[in-house]
Amino acid sequence: MKIATWNVNSVKARIDAVLGWLKEATPDVVGFQEIKCLDEAFPRLEFEALGYNVETFGQKTYNGVAILSRHPIEDVTRGLPGFEDTQSRYIEAVIAPKGGKAIRFCCLYLPNGNPVASEKYPYKLDWMAALQARVEALLPLEESLVVAGDYNVIPTPADVHDPAAWAKDALFLPTTRAAWRRLANLGLTDAIRACNALPGQYTFWDYQAGAWPKNNGIRIDHLMLSPQAADRLASAGIDRHVRSWDKASDHVPAWCTLQ
DNA sequence: ATGCCGCCAACATGGCGA
Numbered sequence: 001m002k003i004a005t006w007n008v009n010s011v012k013a014r015i016d017a018v019l020g021w022l023k024e025a026t027p028d029v030v031g032f033q034e035i036k037c038l039d040e041a042f043p044r045l046e047f048e049a050l051g052y053n054v055e056t057f058g059q060k061t062y063n064g065v066a067i068l069s070r071h072p073i074e075d076v077t078r079g080l081p082g083f084e085d086t087q088s089r090y091i092e093a094v095i096a097p098k099g100g101k102a103i104r105f106c107c108l109y110l111p112n113g114n115p116v117a118s119e120k121y122p123y124k125l126d127w128m129a130a131l132q133a134r135v136e137a138l139l140p141l142e143e144s145l146v147v148a149g150d151y152n153v154i155p156t157p158a159d160v161h162d163p164a165a166w167a168k169d170a171l172f173l174p175t176t177r178a179a180w181r182r183l184a185n186l187g188l189t190d191a192i193r194a195c196n197a198l199p200g201q202y203t204f205w206d207y208q209a210g211a212w213p214k215n216n217g218i219r220i221d222h223l224m225l226s227p228q229a230a231d232r233l234a235s236a237g238i239d240r241h242v243r244s245w246d247k248a249s250d251h252v253p254a255w256c257t258l259q
Numbered sequence: 260a261t262g263c264c265g266c267c268a269a270c271a272t273g274g275c276g277a
Contacts, residue, residue, distance in 0.1 A: 061265090114277075152277090206263075209263085
């Protein structure tokens with residue numbers, strides 16, 4: 001089963017690229033972030049025509065997440081349990097292949113947190129604490145669990161072209177990275193890192209300052225696996241070529257396959 | 260130091276978020 005995550009930065013502005021990538025990559029399950037539209041405005045017919053079931057948790061203008069799956073989608077949860085949130089940043093469901101192994105899939109758009117001196121940074125940390133609590137609640141179920149999305153966290157210096165330039169950014173502050181490690185240390189496997197230890201495995205390049213041609217990227221989109229999912233991990237990758245497409249998102253898809 | 264992009268309200272462009 002191929003499972004992917006992609007911050008599309010507006011599904012309506014990106015529809016041609018999104019459909020093109022789906023036809024090329026043929027993921028079984030994909031989580032989208034920053035769909036930037038209400039549920040009723042989501043182009044579900046286009047995705048259903050490619051054979052996907054669709055569940056959305058939309059929001060006008062900002063945020064919004066969605067799950068597409070070739071297999072039935074069951075037990076959908078919208079919003080991070082136990083966390084009061086006015087922003088649509090989390091959708092979770094069970095993907096249940098007929099006659100196959102089910103997975104629980106969480107699609108998240110973790111707050112950016114900048115500027116650090118504003119209320120946005122404590123909101124990010126509170127959100128990360130609630131995510132921690134959710135994963136702590138799910139791990140005892142001993143399911144194949146994939147917690148995927150735009151984490152807005154650069155885990156290590158190997159995940160950023162210029163660590164010094166990002167030292168005071170909410171995506172890379174020691175406090176942010178400590179919260180990331182607390183989550184990972186629950187026993188989650190970073191699928192991209194488990195399959196590729198090389199530095200420079202970026203998933204995001206800013207539109208500004210020629211970041212893409214200069215390869216000034218960061219790795220902030222992650223697929224985190226429970227032990228039961230990690231045991232099934234066969235491969236993982238980043239579709240970086242998508243960044244050069246016409247009207248590209250500033251993020252590219254990341255994916256893994258489970259046996 | 261700055262460089263982009265998409266959204267909205269509302270008609271031209273400024274504010275917001277990233």
